[in-house]
Amino acid sequence: MTRIALATAVAATGHDEDMPALLHACARAGLQAQALAWDDPTVSWQRFDAVLLRSTWDYTERLPEFLDWCARVDRETILLNPLPVLRWNTDKHYLAELAARGVATIPGSFVEPDMEPLPSLQAFLASHAEAAEFVVKPAVGAGSKDTQRYRRGQEFAAANHVARLIDAGRSALLQPYLPSVDRDGETALLFFDGVFSHAIRKGPLLRPDEGATDALFAAESITPRTAGEDEKKLAAEVLAAMAAHLRLDAPLPYARVDLIRDQDGSPRLLELELCEPSLFFEHAPGSAEGFVALLAKRLAPSRAKRASAL
Numbered sequence: 001m002t003r004i005a006l007a008t009a010v011a012a013t014g015h016d017e018d019m020p021a022l023l024h025a026c027a028r029a030g031l032q033a034q035a036l037a038w039d040d041p042t043v044s045w046q047r048f049d050a051v052l053l054r055s056t057w058d059y060t061e062r063l064p065e066f067l068d069w070c071a072r073v074d075r076e077t078i079l080l081n082p083l084p085v086l087r088w089n090t091d092k093h094y095l096a097e098l099a100a101r102g103v104a105t106i107p108g109s110f111v112e113p114d115m116e117p118l119p120s121l122q123a124f125l126a127s128h129a130e131a132a133e134f135v136v137k138p139a140v141g142a143g144s145k146d147t148q149r150y151r152r153g154q155e156f157a158a159a160n161h162v163a164r165l166i167d168a169g170r171s172a173l174l175q176p177y178l179p180s181v182d183r184d185g186e187t188a189l190l191f192f193d194g195v196f197s198h199a200i201r202k203g204p205l206l207r208p209d210e211g212a213t214d215a216l217f218a219a220e221s222i223t224p225r226t227a228g229e230d231e232k233k234l235a236a237e238v239l240a241a242m243a244a245h246l247r248l249d250a251p252l253p254y255a256r257v258d259l260i261r262d263q264d265g266s267p268r269l270l271e272l273e274l275c276e277p278s279l280f281f282e283h284a285p286g287s288a289e290g291f292v293a294l295l296a297k298r299l300a301p302s303r304a305k306r307a308s309a310l
């Protein structure tokens with residue numbers, strides 16, 4: 001029987017809402033799957049035919065350690081998430097690379113550790129006259145952690161936020177706040193093996209005048225959503241640009257494209273999640289089974305390859 005490890009994190013234990021459905025679907029498909037924490041040093045990853053990242057959500061504070069772990073797993077067995085994808089997608093600088101390839105992203109500016117926070121912020125605001133509010137977030141981040149929404153007039157507080165990030169050696173990303181999210185939420189489109197599976201709506205997460213969360217699991221309000229044709233089109237463009245940029249020759253096991261509509265109603269890329277996205281199986285009946293069927297197909301040749309290499 002094929003053995004697959006589903007990588008979570010010690011801190012995420014019990015919080016991965018996809019995991020029960022995933023384990024169940026694996027069992028029904030004849031895959032022997034086990035959820036294990038990436039940061040549990042007692043795990044022997046080489047005992048598995050393959051490892052798939054799932055809820056390794058706490059790596060943002062220790063990215064080099066996490067990427068080293070990924071590289072080690074990739075040497076010891078088959079890591080189903082390609083390393084170049086992980087290196088690229090764990091840092092929101094990828095958004096600038098996709099924008100340079102013509103993808104409609106939320107327009108953003110990075111403040112790097114060697115830059116001055118307040119003048120950088122003022123320059124950003126001067127070039128975004130349309131934005132009544134803006135967002136400061138870490139370039140390496142997840143789960144809205146250390147992300148905050150500000151109004152014009154709160155430049156000093158926002159610059160202090162940027163300064164805290166860059167003093168910690170992190171880069172900050174500034175974006176206009178797209179107010180459509182308050183009414184319409186964001187749309188996340190899920191792709192398995194490059195094929196669209198389902199979409200969900202995620203309610204707004206940033207409240208005005210509320211400090212940044214440092215919880216690993218901010219409460220999210222998720223409901224099923226029918227993705228618009230324009231959203232599907234943009235998501236396909238995002239995936240094509242990513243594959244061209246990274247010169248991938250095969251689709252990824254999963255990809256999630258998160259979009260928010262701008263002032264004109266056009267969808268824009270908020271985030272492309274390739275490493276450890278929630279897949280929202282619970283909100284799309286049959287989606288876990290569909291994902292696992294593709295996973296099983298993917299594993300059949302890799303298991304044979306591993307057997308012949310041993």
Ligand SMILES: Nc1ncnc2c1ncn2[C@@H]1O[C@H](COP(=O)(O)OP(=O)(O)O)[C@@H](O)[C@H]1O
Binds near residue numbers: 135143
């Ligand atoms: N530019 C933006 N406009 C509106 N809402 C935003 C914007 N940037 C972030 N948000 C809100 O903050 C949340 C977290 O930001 P996101 O870029 O998805 O980072 P991550 O999920 O990696 O922490 C989003 O789900 C959204 O609710």
Ligand SMILES: [Mg+2]
Binds near residue numbers: 143258
């Ligand atoms: Mg997000």
